[in-house]
Amino acid sequence: MxxxxxxxxxxxxxxxxxxxxxxxxxxxxxxxxxxxxxxxxxxxxxxxxxxxxxxxxxxxxxxxxxxxxxxxxxxxxxKPEQMRLVLGFTLPILGLVVASLMLGLYVGMALYLFGTLVLQNRYPVLKASLIALATPVLAYFLIERVFKVAMLKGPLEAWLGL
Amino acid sequence: MDGFSGLLHGFGVALTWYHVMLMVIGVLLGILVGVLPGLGAPNGVSLLLPLTFTMDPVSAIILLTSMYWGALFGGSTTSILFNIPGEPSSVATTFDGYPMAQNGRATEALSFAFLSAGFGAIVGVLLITALSGWVTQFALKFSSPEFFGVYFLAFASFVGLSGAPPLKAAVSIALGFSLAAVGMDSVSGSLRLTFGYDVLLAGISFLVAVIGLFGIGELILTIEDGLKLDGIRAKITPRDVLRTAAQMPKHWATLLRSSIVGCWMGITPGGPTAASFMSYGLAKRFSAYRANFGKGEPDGVIAPETADHSAGTSAMLPMMALGLPGSATAAVMLGGLMIWGLNPGPMLFVERPDFVWGLIASMYLGNVVAVVLVLATVPLFASILRIPFAIIGPLIVVVCFIGAYTIAGRPFDLWLALAFGILGYVFKKLDYPIAPLILAMVIGDKAEDAFRQSMIMSKGSLSIFWSNPLVTSLMLLGLVLLFWPLLGALRQRLRAARS
The missing domain is CATH 1.10.287 (Helix Hairpins)
Structure with a gap:
C-alpha cells in the first residue's frame, strides 16, 4: 500500500x-x-x-x-487491488504507444484493442478481432478520407500502398 | 457596432443552413463526449480542434462552442441516470439528481436539469450581449501593465478562491507557465528549455496536455474506482417535459440566484465546477425543504445545473474581451482562436465583429438546439453507457491518442500524452488543480509578453504596476486574493485566541 x-x-x-x-x-x-x-x-x-x-x-x-x-x-x-487495476489499464497504454511508434497507429490500436479484450477481459477471440479490425478501418476512413489528416503509419500501410 | 445592432448582424452570420448543421453536429458530438467517462468538454474540444484548422474561424468556433454546450448537457445526463458525473462540473447534480431517478422521477429530474441549464445558458448569453460592448470599451484603454494586472488577478484568484490547496495551485500555475516557455521564444527567438532535444523545439502543445491530463488521467481514475455502471432507464415524452416546464416558474428564486452565482464565477475565472457547488450550497441554505436535499429535491438539481451553464456561457465574455478564459474549455478555445490567426482581446471586437457577434448569436441558437436535441436523444446516449467499460475504455484511449497525433503529426506527442495522463491522474488524487495549469499554458506567452513589455516601458522598475489607479487596483485586488487563505488562517487563529 x-x-x-x-x-x-x-x-x-x-x-x-x-x-x-x-x-x-x-x-x-x-x-x-x-x-x-x-x-x-x-x-x-x-x-x-x-x-x-x-x-x-x-x-x-x-x-x-x-x-x-x-x-x-x-x-x-x-490500495493493492487499486494498484492492480491502475497498472492493468496503464501498462497496455504504454504498449499502445510503443507499438504505434514502431508499426503505426492503425496497427498499434488494433493490437492494443485485441490484447486488452482477449488477454485482459477474456472476450471471445472472434468478437475481439471484429472490434480490433473495425476500429482502425473506421478511423482510417474518418481521419484520412473525411478530414484528410495523415496519421502515423508503419510498414503495413507502406506495403498496402496507403 | 455594439448591443442590438451587433446581435442582429450576428444572427445574420449564424443563421445559415451550414451553421445550423454545424450546431447540430457539435451538440451531438458534445453530448457523446459528455456522456462517455474520461471524455469531457475540454478534452472533446481539444480532440476536435485540429480538424478545424482549415475551417473558417466563425464556422469553427460555432462547431466548438456547440460541442461545449452539448458536453455540459451530456455530463448532467450521466449524473442523473448513472450517478457518474460525466463532467467535473456536474458532480453537484448527482447529489439530488440520482436520488430523484431512483425514486422513479428520472424523467422529471432530466427535464428539470435540461430546462434550468438552458435558462442559465440564456442568462449567461444575455449578460454577454449586454456587457461585451462596455467591457471592450474599458479594455481598449488597457496597455501592457493593465493586461498583466488582469492575468495576475485571474491567477491570484485561482490560488485564493478555487478551494484547492493554495501552494498546490501555485505549483500548477508556475508549472503551466514553465511548460508554455518551452521552445522558441516569440520575442528574442532563443530556444528556451529545450536542453538540446529537437523534439522540444516546437514547444509543448497545450492540446496534448489537455488530452493527457483530462482524458487519460480521468480514465485511469475511473478504472481505479472499479467502475460499475448501474443506470436507471428513462424515456422522455413531450408531455412529461411540458409538465415539468410548467413547474419551473415555482423555482424562480433558485433559478435567479443560481444564474447570478454562475455568471459571476464564469466571468471571474472560478469556473463552472466551483459555480455549481456554490450554487447547490446556497440553494440548500435558503430552501424551505432543507432536510430533503440529498434525497431528491428538485431545487438540488436546478441550482447546480443553472449555475453550471451560466458559468460556462459567461466564461466566453472575458475570453473574447480580455483574452482571458474563465474555464479550462474556454482556455482551449482561446488557444484555438490564436491558431486560427485571430487575436483575442478588445481589438477582436473592432477587427472581427462578424466573428464576435456571430459567436454570440450562435450561443443563443446553439443552446436552444442543445435543449431540444438532448431531450430527444437521452435514451439513445444513455444506452451507450450500457456497453461494457472493457470495450468503451480502450476505445476512448485510442481516440485520445489519435487526437494527440492529429494536433501536429508528431510521434513524440504520443509519449507526452501518456506522461500527461499519468501526471493528471496523480494530480487529481493529490488535489493539485488542473484547470489553472491549462490556463497558464494557453496564455503563458501573452502573460509573459505583457510582463516584458511593461518592464521595457518602465526600464525594469516594478513600480509600473502601481503607476495609475487602474493597474494599482487590479494588482491590489490580486494580492488580496493571493493571500486570502493566509488571511483566513490568521482570522481563525485570532478568533481561537480570543475564545
Missing part, C-alpha cells in the same frame, strides 16, 4: 526537480536585464523558483504528516 503522505512527498520531490531543471534551463539564456528588456530566461527562471519553493513547502508538509501517523498515514493513496 502507498500511504497518502508518501505519495505527496514523492510528487513534491518530483515537482521540485522539475523546478530545478527549469531554473537551470532558464539560466542558459540569462535571467537579468539587457538593453532590450528582461532577458529571455527571466520569466521561466522565476516560474521555476515558484515551482521549487512551493514544492519544498509541500514536501515539508508531507513529511510532518508522515511523522504524525494519526493524521495522514492512515489515508491510503493506493
Amino acid at each position: 502507498i500511504a497518502r503522505w508518501q505519495a505527496e512527498l514523492g510528487m513534491a520531490a518530483f515537482l521540485a526537480v522539475i523546478g530545478v531543471i527549469t531554473i537551470i534551463g532558464a539560466r542558459e539564456y540569462g535571467v537579468g536585464w539587457s538593453p532590450s528588456g528582461p532577458e529571455p530566461g527571466a520569466f521561466p527562471f522565476y516560474m521555476g523558483i515558484i515551482v521549487l519553493l512551493a514544492s519544498l513547502a509541500n514536501a515539508l508538509r508531507a513529511l510532518v504528516a508522515g511523522l504524525r501517523p494519526a493524521l495522514w498515514s492512515e489515508q491510503a493513496f493506493l
Whole structure:
C-alpha cells in the first residue's frame, strides 16, 4: 500500500526537480536585464523558483504528516487491488504507444484493442478481432478520407500502398 | 457596432443552413463526449480542434462552442441516470439528481436539469450581449501593465478562491507557465528549455496536455474506482417535459440566484465546477425543504445545473474581451482562436465583429438546439453507457491518442500524452488543480509578453504596476486574493485566541 503522505512527498520531490531543471534551463539564456528588456530566461527562471519553493513547502508538509501517523498515514493513496487495476489499464497504454511508434497507429490500436479484450477481459477471440479490425478501418476512413489528416503509419500501410 | 445592432448582424452570420448543421453536429458530438467517462468538454474540444484548422474561424468556433454546450448537457445526463458525473462540473447534480431517478422521477429530474441549464445558458448569453460592448470599451484603454494586472488577478484568484490547496495551485500555475516557455521564444527567438532535444523545439502543445491530463488521467481514475455502471432507464415524452416546464416558474428564486452565482464565477475565472457547488450550497441554505436535499429535491438539481451553464456561457465574455478564459474549455478555445490567426482581446471586437457577434448569436441558437436535441436523444446516449467499460475504455484511449497525433503529426506527442495522463491522474488524487495549469499554458506567452513589455516601458522598475489607479487596483485586488487563505488562517487563529 502507498500511504497518502508518501505519495505527496514523492510528487513534491518530483515537482521540485522539475523546478530545478527549469531554473537551470532558464539560466542558459540569462535571467537579468539587457538593453532590450528582461532577458529571455527571466520569466521561466522565476516560474521555476515558484515551482521549487512551493514544492519544498509541500514536501515539508508531507513529511510532518508522515511523522504524525494519526493524521495522514492512515489515508491510503493506493490500495493493492487499486494498484492492480491502475497498472492493468496503464501498462497496455504504454504498449499502445510503443507499438504505434514502431508499426503505426492503425496497427498499434488494433493490437492494443485485441490484447486488452482477449488477454485482459477474456472476450471471445472472434468478437475481439471484429472490434480490433473495425476500429482502425473506421478511423482510417474518418481521419484520412473525411478530414484528410495523415496519421502515423508503419510498414503495413507502406506495403498496402496507403 | 455594439448591443442590438451587433446581435442582429450576428444572427445574420449564424443563421445559415451550414451553421445550423454545424450546431447540430457539435451538440451531438458534445453530448457523446459528455456522456462517455474520461471524455469531457475540454478534452472533446481539444480532440476536435485540429480538424478545424482549415475551417473558417466563425464556422469553427460555432462547431466548438456547440460541442461545449452539448458536453455540459451530456455530463448532467450521466449524473442523473448513472450517478457518474460525466463532467467535473456536474458532480453537484448527482447529489439530488440520482436520488430523484431512483425514486422513479428520472424523467422529471432530466427535464428539470435540461430546462434550468438552458435558462442559465440564456442568462449567461444575455449578460454577454449586454456587457461585451462596455467591457471592450474599458479594455481598449488597457496597455501592457493593465493586461498583466488582469492575468495576475485571474491567477491570484485561482490560488485564493478555487478551494484547492493554495501552494498546490501555485505549483500548477508556475508549472503551466514553465511548460508554455518551452521552445522558441516569440520575442528574442532563443530556444528556451529545450536542453538540446529537437523534439522540444516546437514547444509543448497545450492540446496534448489537455488530452493527457483530462482524458487519460480521468480514465485511469475511473478504472481505479472499479467502475460499475448501474443506470436507471428513462424515456422522455413531450408531455412529461411540458409538465415539468410548467413547474419551473415555482423555482424562480433558485433559478435567479443560481444564474447570478454562475455568471459571476464564469466571468471571474472560478469556473463552472466551483459555480455549481456554490450554487447547490446556497440553494440548500435558503430552501424551505432543507432536510430533503440529498434525497431528491428538485431545487438540488436546478441550482447546480443553472449555475453550471451560466458559468460556462459567461466564461466566453472575458475570453473574447480580455483574452482571458474563465474555464479550462474556454482556455482551449482561446488557444484555438490564436491558431486560427485571430487575436483575442478588445481589438477582436473592432477587427472581427462578424466573428464576435456571430459567436454570440450562435450561443443563443446553439443552446436552444442543445435543449431540444438532448431531450430527444437521452435514451439513445444513455444506452451507450450500457456497453461494457472493457470495450468503451480502450476505445476512448485510442481516440485520445489519435487526437494527440492529429494536433501536429508528431510521434513524440504520443509519449507526452501518456506522461500527461499519468501526471493528471496523480494530480487529481493529490488535489493539485488542473484547470489553472491549462490556463497558464494557453496564455503563458501573452502573460509573459505583457510582463516584458511593461518592464521595457518602465526600464525594469516594478513600480509600473502601481503607476495609475487602474493597474494599482487590479494588482491590489490580486494580492488580496493571493493571500486570502493566509488571511483566513490568521482570522481563525485570532478568533481561537480570543475564545
